[in-house]
Amino acid sequence: MRIKLLFTCFLIISFTGTKLQAQDSSLLKMLNDAMGVNAKPMYVTGTFKALHLVNMQTIEGPANGVLNFQVQHRFGALNSGSYNFFGLDNANLRLGLDYGISDRLAVGIGRSSLEKTFDGYLKYKLFRQTVASEAMPISVSLLGTISSYTLRHIDKPYLNAKYRTAYTGQLLLAKKFASFSIELTPTLLHYNLVPTPQDHNNIFALGIGGRLKLSNRMSLIGEYNYMPTGQLLTTGLHNSMSFAWEIETGGHVFQLVFSNSQSMIESQYIGQTTGSWGKGDIYFGFNISRVFNLKKNK
Amino acid sequence: MKKCILFFVLLIAFYSSSYSQLYVTRTGFVGFYSKTPLEDIKAENNQVYAVIDAGKKNIAFSLLLKGFVFTKELMQEHFNENYVESDKYPKANFSGVYTGDVTPGKEGVYKVTVKGNLTLHNVTHAIEIPATLETKAASLIGNAEFTVKPEDYNMTIPSIVRSKIASTMTVKIKINSIIAK
Structure with a gap:
């Protein structure tokens, strides 16, 4: 019984250890996950390069100032x-x-x-x-x-x-x-x-x-x-x-x-x-x- | 029996805390600067995600390239559209380790060397840069300055604007990360 329990605990420790290890090597993944959750909508830029397609005006305008x-x-x-x-x-x-x-x-x-x-x-x-x-x-x-x-x-x-x-x-x-x-x-x-x-x-x-x-x-x-x-x-x-x-x-x-x-x-x-x-x-x-x-x- | 479980629970807790001591921020700063006689370029991003594991001495950064604000709107558009192609590759990442005897929680300023991989425009390079880490009660403040060549990251600068863009950019990093709870 005791041996079994010890063994289980040992398993848990080693498992936790490896889990932490994995987490450490993927700090970047953690950052990217956080970024995904907090992502704010960003405007698409450069739909058109100029103010005119040829003769038609585009949705673009000159930037402020x-x-x-x-x-x-x-x-x-x-x-x-x-x-x-x-x-x-x-x-x-x-x-x-x-x-x-x-x-x-x-x-x-x-x-x-x-x-x-x-x-x-x-x-x-x-x-x-x-x-x-x-x-x-x-x-x-x-x-x-x-x-x-x-x-x-x-x-x-x-x-x-x-x-x-x-x-x-x-x-x-x-x-x-x-x-x-x-x-x-x-x-x-x-x-x-x-x-x-x-x-x-x-x-x-x-x-x-x-x-x-x-x-x-x-x-x-x-x-x-x-x-x-x-x-x-x-x-x-x-x-x-x-x-x-x-x-x-x-x-x-x-x-x-x-x-x-x-x-x-x-x-x-x-x-x-x-x-x-x-x-x-x-x-x-x-x-x-x-x-x-x-x-x-x- | 109960003592045994308690012992192991404590052991696990101790084990984990000694392994990981995370400091994080979502408002880190990265700026890059180019100086030529014809044109100065300044771009700054105040929404940099960074995490430092003071236990393992690991460090990682991630930022959205669209978060860089330029002094001229057109430069910002060219940066996103023509150089870093942020629609295809929206992020720049760094992950690595640092060396140096930094004691978290004890106030002091330490010189460290940061080594790791910088990924930008789908190109990864190993870089090694000197930096300083300042430890405070519940925060870690990191500062670094280094140079980056756009050509190393597969960005071609057409000859017509070559004289306006420096061949090496100065990159400044400043993060103030807070201990994660």
Whole structure:
């Protein structure tokens, strides 16, 4: 009896001993378990690298206190012939400044040479996707834009600032998978003036875009903006479709672009794209952005 | 019979306490610094998990790479996306042992050498660093400073930004671990 008991106790001791030993050699496991239990949701970063996919705005905004300077450039149509050097003689240029007021709110202004258009926007990050998708599976941003073209039309003296202005409201929904990000943008577009009484002033459109990471610094981008027919009856309108090759180098993001839209602002590329991929109305161009830190964090 | 059981229970208790004396923290500090004429980089993480077993002289660290806060947001994004790839490899770990006569519970500052394996970006290297351990009544305070080369951990720095990132980073560690109850 006593021997049996002693033996059992001995077993218990040796067992406890080995158990402790195992615990000691796996301090790291203990830490990682504790980390797992106390894990806080973390925001997914870099769903998109730039503020624009090609023409569509992404859910991203400049960080708090960061100024982003953008040059967006589209040459003329590739099918405009050798006389126009296949479009390279012509260009539409947009210069833009974007600023992060907070980590969620961004404001931007821009000027395009096409129709001498001014534009401005406010973008707010409503929800941000979290790692492991436990708390928030997608990112949602709200975008409101305003644009007004100032090209003089001597034959249309009634064209005042009000008639020249258009607005868009967009819901930007995005999700990042490992090396692929997708964005869906239901859009409401309002023109203060449309060409004919049959055209609608309020237009609904749906944009879809994606970015595929090829390496840490290079990606392929595509986007398509679908506008259901029957809203704008102006002949020869096409849905805007664009592709880009994105290269990131330090503080710059560089995108080489092919699109059937020459414009880069919502009210123009969604509702006024007359180019067709099939006919070769393809506009080659690029987007370049550079960030400047205006605020010193700590 | 009862005496015998009591004896063994006491023995077990004694046995375990002499084997393990854990000091833990969840708010340890790790910072790394790079200095070049063009750009200074500073990144700090105040959510480092650390545990020291003063009985066995074992030590372990674990941290989330996303917990590093940089002075510039874009640097933080590049760090996570391009260099440490924190979506794929979210943590950096260290586990090892230290040498030196450290008496827990008795106040004093000891110079120790910490040896072990550092895992970062799915690459593990054995490192050996000098450190100090300060013992207080119920806590152990650890301090260390060493250097790390990003290239050793399979991080390639493109030539265009090479001049802005130092080839060796200075890493500072400060933990204040409390005795585990």
